[in-house]
Amino acid sequence: MYIFGLPYYISGLAENTLRENHDPRAGNAGAISALVRENRSLARIAHWTAQAFSYATAPLFSRSADGGPKKWLVRSYLIRAGVLTLIPTLFFASGFFSVGTSFLALYGLIAVHSYFQGVSVTSEGASTTRIMGDPEVTQEERNKANSYMTVATAILSIFGPLLGGQIARVKNLFGKASPSGAIIYGIYALVCGLAGLIFATVGLIGKKNSREAAAGSSAALTQSIPSGQTTAPLSLGRTFKNLWFSFRQGLGLVLKDRFLRTMLILSLIAGLFADPLIFNILPEYVKGVVAANPGALGAVMRIPGLGWFLDALTKTPMGYFALMSAGTQLGRMLGSLVSKPLRRLLITLGFKSEESLTIPFYVMAALEAPLFWLMIFSPSLWVVLGLYAFQAFMAVFSELATTGFYQKTLGSYSDKPEDSPEAKGKINKILAAQSLMGIIVAIISTYVYGFVLGGIPIATSLLIAGIATSVLGIVRLVAPWLFFSKEQRGPKATPIK
Numbered sequence: 036m037y038i039f040g041l042p043y044y045i046s047g048l049a050e051n052t053l054r055e056n057h058d059p060r061a062g063n064a065g066a067i068s069a070l071v072r073e074n075r076s077l078a079r080i081a082h083w084t085a086q087a088f089s090y091a092t093a094p095l096f097s098r099s100a101d102g103g104p105k106k107w108l109v110r111s112y113l114i115r116a117g118v119l120t121l122i123p124t125l126f127f128a129s130g131f132f133s134v135g136t137s138f139l140a141l142y143g144l145i146a147v148h149s150y151f152q153g154v155s156v157t158s159e160g161a162s163t164t165r166i167m168g169d170p171e172v173t174q175e176e177r178n179k180a181n182s183y184m185t186v187a188t189a190i191l192s193i194f195g196p197l198l199g200g201q202i203a204r205v206k207n208l209f210g211k212a213s214p215s216g217a218i219i220y221g222i223y224a225l226v227c228g229l230a231g232l233i234f235a236t237v238g239l240i241g242k243k244n245s246r247e248a249a250a251g252s253s254a255a256l257t258q259s260i261p262s263g264q265t266t267a268p269l270s271l272g273r274t275f276k277n278l279w280f281s282f283r284q285g286l287g288l289v290l291k292d293r294f295l296r297t298m299l300i301l302s303l304i305a306g307l308f309a310d311p312l313i314f315n316i317l318p319e320y321v322k323g324v325v326a327a328n329p330g331a332l333g334a335v336m337r338i339p340g341l342g343w344f345l346d347a348l349t350k351t352p353m354g355y356f357a358l359m360s361a362g363t364q365l366g367r368m369l370g371s372l373v374s375k376p377l378r379r380l381l382i383t384l385g386f387k388s389e390e391s392l393t394i395p396f397y398v399m400a401a402l403e404a405p406l407f408w409l410m411i412f413s414p415s416l417w418v419v420l421g422l423y424a425f426q427a428f429m430a431v432f433s434e435l436a437t438t439g440f441y442q443k444t445l446g447s448y449s450d451k452p453e454d455s456p457e458a459k460g461k462i463n464k465i466l467a468a469q470s471l472m473g474i475i476v477a478i479i480s481t482y483v484y485g486f487v488l489g490g491i492p493i494a495t496s497l498l499i500a501g502i503a504t505s506v507l508g509i510v511r512l513v514a515p516w517l518f519f520s521k522e523q524r525g526p527k528a529t530p531i532k
Contacts, residue, residue: 036195036219043203044216045078046071048126051211052137055130074138078145079481085146087474089153090467091282105234105241108158111151112231118148119224126217127209153470160466162240168446174389177439182371185431189368196357197344282471285464294444297517298437299469304507306476316496318356323493324416359423366427374435387530390523393436393515400433404508411497433511
């Protein structure tokens with residue numbers, strides 16, 4: 036719902052503040068469109084910048100090496116709930132502020148929320164590693180658990196836009212036009228608070244983890260302390276020096292590890308176009324496809340049940356792009372459901388180890404590139420939807436395979452009793468370094484698409500995205516050889532039980 040709520044919130048805030056401040060741009064559709072697009076990009080930049088600072092300062096959120104990630108996981112969700120409540124409050128108080136002040140306040144709220152969202156993500160990563168990265172968990176168990184999670188997430192990712200479509204029908208509330216985005220943010224605040232309370236009940240990720248404590252291992256968030264430094268209060272300069280030390284050490288660990296290094300390369304290439312593609316380009320592209328085929332959904336809309344479902348999706352703030360989002364989730368869900376029989380087939384064909392299975396999976400993922408090119412040159416809405424869903428289906432197998440390896444790899448970096456103080460908290464440093472690098476790329480790409488390339492046609496933007504997808508496809512083809520050595524992929528690799 037948030038993905039669809041943010042753009043619509045900005046549109047509604049611009050519309051109301053311009054009208055209530057008697058701004059001459061209120062009657063100019065082109066000026067409003069330009070204002071909305073510019074502020075969408077600025078909102079995303081505020082989000083990514085705050086998250087980058089969040090990941091950089093993650094080591095400051097725990098000074099105890101034996102404390103789990105539960106404390107700040109719960110706190111960050113409750114803080115986010117409070118901040119998110121202020122976003123719809125700003126919307127309904129728009130008449131008290133100018134256009135510029137309203138958007139500056141929005142950027143500030145988004146930045147604060149995104150900062151603690153980064154804390155949540157880091158805490159969740161440490162929590163997942165504590166559970167899934169445990170040496171006693173087998174790769175088969177990880178694959179099964181990750182498949183269940185993918186299916187559950189896909190179902191909710193379809194339900195979210197569907198509910199958002201119903202909320203989008205609200206045209207006026209308390210004298211404010213287009214309040215759908217504000218309502219969605221209010222719901223977001225409620226569920227964040229609920230999630231925090233639920234996480235508070237999960238004892239396994241807290242510091243009262245007797246089995247892990249007995250082993251002297253912790254995947255908790257820990258403060259990075261350079262050699263010779265105590266836990267006494269730090270000066271601001273020393274604090275930033277320690278943060279730089281943590282980031283540098285985390286990035287060093289990533290670059291030295293063959294698997295983590297390749298994962299970082301793949302994620303950075305994908306990050307070059309993923310965010311602007313979802314928030315700026317594809318919605319306008321699909322809008323154009325629908326305009327060229329106004330009757331494409333006409334007959335289907337009259338089918339009982341299915342017609343209601345499609346109508347609810349297309350009434351979301353991002354219109355027919357909601358169908359593409361639903362198609363993506365259906366593709367991921369279907370891929371997760373057939374992953375086990377596909378794995379059995381590939382094992383029968385000679386791929387006997389988990390490492391060797393990544394070869395056919397990444398070949399399938401690389402096919403996303405030609406499918407993307409076919410999609411952007413297709414004139415049919417149904418073909419576009421089908422190809423977009425098929426891309427997700429082909430990519431989910433490699434995602435499931437590498438997620439298990441990633442959790443296992445991170446688990447191997449858990450703290451050991453014999454570690455020196457500066458060697459503590461490797462998992463947190465790795466997570467922060469990876470996220471920070473990804474955010475830097477996301478900020479650059481969002482700025483380029485939103486401002487430098489803001490005036491170019493959508494067709495040109497799609498060509499740029501197609502080139503980026505092709506580069507990603509080439510890297511995916513060679514990824515298994517970059518991930519693992521010949522011994523790990525070959526007959527000497529541990530066979531699948």
